[in-house]
Amino acid sequence: MGIEQNKVILVLVGVSGSGKTTLANALEKTGVPKLVTTTTRPKRDGEVEGTDYYFREISDMSNIAFIENSLYNNYLYGLTVDTVEEGLDLHDVMSVVLDKNGAAALKEVYPFYTKIIYLEMTEEEIQQRMEKRGDSPENIQQRLLFAQQTGEFEAPIETNLVLSVQDLKKSVDDILTYIKNSLQ
DSSP, rough: OOOOOOOOOEEEEOOTTSSSSHHHHHHHTTTOOOOOEEOOOOOOTTTTTTBBBOOOOGGGGGSSSEEEEEEEEEEEEEHHHHHHHHHHHHHEEEEEEEEEHHHHHHHHHTTTTTTEEEEEOOOHHHHHHHHHOOOOOHHHHHHHHHHHHHTSSSTTTEEEEEOOSOHHHHHHHHHHHHHHHHHH
């Protein structure tokens, strides 16, 4: 596939609870489809195959070509080459939720298309959001510790846009404006 300058993969990066998935879902409602990642984690109530994740057995993962993958809570998560290539064939703009390592790997493979958007939040804001969504105190502390250890409270080096997601509509509008300016 040749390089088309009018393609954008928005990579939403931020600590757990920063609103990455909520923002990706809101962008999808404006016509920006999500690239769906693959996981070995069991499906939770309400999750849909091919919408939330592609749910796979660990034995299936060795036969899949990944741009990146990571281990979290003993489950593999990753973005496949096929998912990205299919997205680029079908769409001019798409979004994906990844961690910092995933964002860096995608930027390395698709440097012309990848735009990293970092969702900036304080530890206190994250803790409040996770409490509000019903996470257990143990899980919150585990996630905060993981975020501190992995540097998730700092934007990736190649970040294109930093957002403080206090107002979902404003964040979506800011991203849509950014996309419009990126494609000119």
